[in-house]
Amino acid sequence: MAGGAIWLPKGAAQINNLLLPVLLFPAIWAVLFFYASLALRLRRAYAVIGIICVLQLVLIGGHFMLR
Amino acid sequence: MIRLPQRETKSLLAIHGWSAVCLGLLLYVVIVTGVACVFADEIGDWASPLPEAPTARFPSGIDAPLRTFAESVDPSQRDAFFAFPRAGGRMYAQFHHDARDASGKMVEHDIAVDIDPATMQIENRREGDDDALAAADRTNAISNFFINLHVRLHVPEPWGLLLTGVLGLAMMVAAVSGFLIHRHLIRELFTLRRRRDLLSARDAHVVAGTWNLLFSFLLAFTGSFFSFASSFGVPVMAMVAFNGDQEKALETMVGNPPASDPRPATLANLDAMLADARTRTHSEIYYIGIEHWGRADARVSVTMLPPEGELLGTTYVYDGPSGGFQYEKPALGRVPSVGGALYGLMAPLHFGNFAGVLSKGVWFALGFAAAYVALSGMRLWTTRRAAEPGWRPLTRAVAGIGHGLPLALTAAAAACFIAQIADAELEPVMMRSFLAVLALALAACWMVRDAERVSRALLLLNGVLMLALPALRLLAGGPGWGAMFATGQFAVPAIDSALIIAGLTCLLAVWRATAAERGARQALRFEQVRG
Numbered sequence A: 001m002a003g004g005a006i007w008l009p010k011g012a013a014q015i016n017n018l019l020l021p022v023l024l025f026p027a028i029w030a031v032l033f034f035y036a037s038l039a040l041r042l043r044r045a046y047a048v049i050g051i052i053c054v055l056q057l058v059l060i061g062g063h064f065m066l067r
Numbered sequence B: 001m002i003r004l005p006q007r008e009t010k011s012l013l014a015i016h017g018w019s020a021v022c023l024g025l026l027l028y029v030v031i032v033t034g035v036a037c038v039f040a041d042e043i044g045d046w047a048s049p050l051p052e053a054p055t056a057r058f059p060s061g062i063d064a065p066l067r068t069f070a071e072s073v074d075p076s077q078r079d080a081f082f083a084f085p086r087a088g089g090r091m092y093a094q095f096h097h098d099a100r101d102a103s104g105k106m107v108e109h110d111i112a113v114d115i116d117p118a119t120m121q122i123e124n125r126r127e128g129d130d131d132a133l134a135a136a137d138r139t140n141a142i143s144n145f146f147i148n149l150h151v152r153l154h155v156p157e158p159w160g161l162l163l164t165g166v167l168g169l170a171m172m173v174a175a176v177s178g179f180l181i182h183r184h185l186i187r188e189l190f191t192l193r194r195r196r197d198l199l200s201a202r203d204a205h206v207v208a209g210t211w212n213l214l215f216s217f218l219l220a221f222t223g224s225f226f227s228f229a230s231s232f233g234v235p236v237m238a239m240v241a242f243n244g245d246q247e248k249a250l251e252t253m254v255g256n257p258p259a260s261d262p263r264p265a266t267l268a269n270l271d272a273m274l275a276d277a278r279t280r281t282h283s284e285i286y287y288i289g290i291e292h293w294g295r296a297d298a299r300v301s302v303t304m305l306p307p308e309g310e311l312l313g314t315t316y317v318y319d320g321p322s323g324g325f326q327y328e329k330p331a332l333g334r335v336p337s338v339g340g341a342l343y344g345l346m347a348p349l350h351f352g353n354f355a356g357v358l359s360k361g362v363w364f365a366l367g368f369a370a371a372y373v374a375l376s377g378m379r380l381w382t383t384r385r386a387a388e389p390g391w392r393p394l395t396r397a398v399a400g401i402g403h404g405l406p407l408a409l410t411a412a413a414a415a416c417f418i419a420q421i422a423d424a425e426l427e428p429v430m431m432r433s434f435l436a437v438l439a440l441a442l443a444a445c446w447m448v449r450d451a452e453r454v455s456r457a458l459l460l461l462n463g464v465l466m467l468a469l470p471a472l473r474l475l476a477g478g479p480g481w482g483a484m485f486a487t488g489q490f491a492v493p494a495i496d497s498a499l500i501i502a503g504l505t506c507l508l509a510v511w512r513a514t515a516a517e518r519g520a521r522q523a524l525r526f527e528q529v530r531g
Helices: A016-038 A042-066 B006-037 B040-047 B063-071 B130-135 B141-152 B159-180 B198-211 B213-242 B246-254 B270-280 B338-351 B356-384 B389-421 B426-447 B451-475 B481-486 B491-530
Strands: B080-086 B090-100 B106-115 B122-128 B285-291 B299-304 B315-319 B325-329
Touching (some): A016 A042, A016 B006, A016 B159, A016 B213, A016 B338, B006 B141, B006 B213, B006 B356, B040 B141, B040 B491, B063 B090, B063 B270, B106 B130, B141 B159, B141 B389, B141 B426, B213 B246, B213 B338, B270 B299, B356 B389, B389 B451, B426 B451
Antiparallel strands (some): B080 B090, B080 B285, B315 B325
16 A cells, blocks of 8 residues: 555646555455455465565665665 | 355355454444444534524634634644534534654644534633543533544544454455355345244345445445544555655645744634635535634635535635635645545545435434344354354353443433533543443343343333433433424434434334243243143
8 A cells, every 4th residue: 555655646636646545445455355365376365465565665665765 | 146166155154254253243333333423413413402503504703702712722732723513503613733742752732612603602611632622522422422432442542543444344344255155146135034033034134234235335445444544544655755744744635735934913804704615605614724823824724515416515725814715625635636536425425424314314224234234143153153152252242232232322321411410521421331331231141041131121221211311311401392493403303203213112122022922932831731
C-alpha cells in the first residue's frame, strides 16, 4: 500500500497517489488473503506475495535515498 | 451456481467458520452498536431535545456566540475550529490544538461548548482530549457511548481503531467466503424449511446471509477503511511521502494549505458568509471549519449537505479577515478527483444517510439482519460441536453476549437517564452499567445449564427495560409528546414508539417461546403416557 504513494499517478488534484492506496487497502488485503488461502502451491504464494512486498520496499527505499 | 473444487470449498468453509469463531463475538458487538448508530443523530435529539426546534441548522445570529466563545480561548489554542448542530439542534463548537507535553509526546487539547440556537446561550464548556470531552458531554451522552463502542470498542486510540479495522476485514472475509461456498446462490435466497432443528436454523442463517451479502461486504469494506485510514493509512502515507509529517499529509489531501501569516486579524462576520453559501446551492449547511481563527491567514470552510438526489456535497472557502468568497472545492483536493470522489462515497455508503430516514431505515434493517447472521452463524458452529467439552465456553459466551449485549446497551441508556436524575456523571455510570449487565448475562449463561432459558430471561428483561425507557426519559425531565408534536420535533415520539414496539415484541417472543416449550413438554408427556 505504502509504495502506491510513489508510483501511482497524482491526478489533477495531486492526491490520487495518497488516497487510492488508503481507500483500497481493505480490498488489497482481501485479494492477497484469499490468494494465499486458496493457492494450490503454498511456496508460489509465498514467492508472489514476497516479491510484491520486496518491490514496494525497494521503491520506498529508493525514494528515500534519492530525496 | 458457483462450482468450486472440493478442496477449495473445504478451505473456504474453514476460513468462514474460523474467522467467525476467532472474532465473531467482537464483530457482533460492532454490528449491533452500528445498527443503533444508524440513528445516532435521532437518538441525540430524543435524549436531549430543546423546548423549541431550531429554525435552521445554522440559525441567523450564530456569529455572536461563536465569537464570544472564540474570545474566551487563548489565541495560541485556536489552530482549528469546527461547528455543527446535534442533540436537539444545539450547536456543538470546538477548538482543537495539538501541543507537546513535558516528555515531548504530542497531546491534543480541545475546548468545546454547546450553544442553544434559540437563546444563543453558551453552555457546557469542557476542556481536555477527545475522551475527556466525551466524558463531560451531557447532551449527547447516549449517542457518544454507542458511537465510541462501535468505532473503537472504548479501547484507547489507535488500538481500538486497529481492532475494529481487523474486525471489518474479518467481516469481509466471512462475506466473500460465504458468497463463494454457496453452491446454489439463487435457490438459497428462498430456501427456508419449516422445521425446528439444526437444518432450518442453517436455512435461516443462509437465507439472511445471502440477502445480506452485498450489504455486509459494503459495510465491512467502508468500515475497515474508516478504522484504518486515520490509525494506519494516513500515518503510513505521511511517512513515505512527507517524512512522517501527518499535518502536511492531511493539508495536501484536504487541498486547503494555508499560507502562513500569524499577524492578528479580526474574523469577518460568519452569518454573512453562511448566508452567501446558502445562495450558491440548493442545500443546507452541514458544518463549518475555520483554520487559524483571529489570524491574518484565517480561512473559513463551509461544507454543504449533498443536494437532493446526489451523494456528494461541496465546500465553499472564504477568506477569514475579509469574509470574501475564494473558491469552491470537493471534500478532498482543490479540484474533483477519482480519489476524492471515492472518499466522498465512503460516508454515505457506511452511514446510510443519503436519502434521509428512508435510507437509514433500510440500513438499520440490513444491519439488524447482519447481526442475526453473525449470531446465528456462531450458534450453528457451537451447536454442531455441542458434544465436545472444549467448545462449551464459546457456546455459553455466544448465548450470554447474544442477548446480553442488547440488554447491556438498553441498560446503559437507562443508566444515563437515572444518572441525569441523580445529577451524576453520565459516561462512567453508563460504562459501569453496561459492563455489569454484560458480566451478569455471561455469568448466568455460565452457571445455568439451560442456556436457552437464560436467553429468554435476558430477552424478557430487555423488553421490560425498553418499555421503561420512555418513562425514565420523562422522569429525567424530558418533554412529553404534546410539546414535541407542537414544536415539530418528531424524533422523541418516534423513538419512544419504536422502543415500546420493540419492548412488546421482545415480550411476545418470550411468551411464544415459553408456550412452544410447554407444548413440546406436554406432547412428550402425552406420548409417554400413551406408550
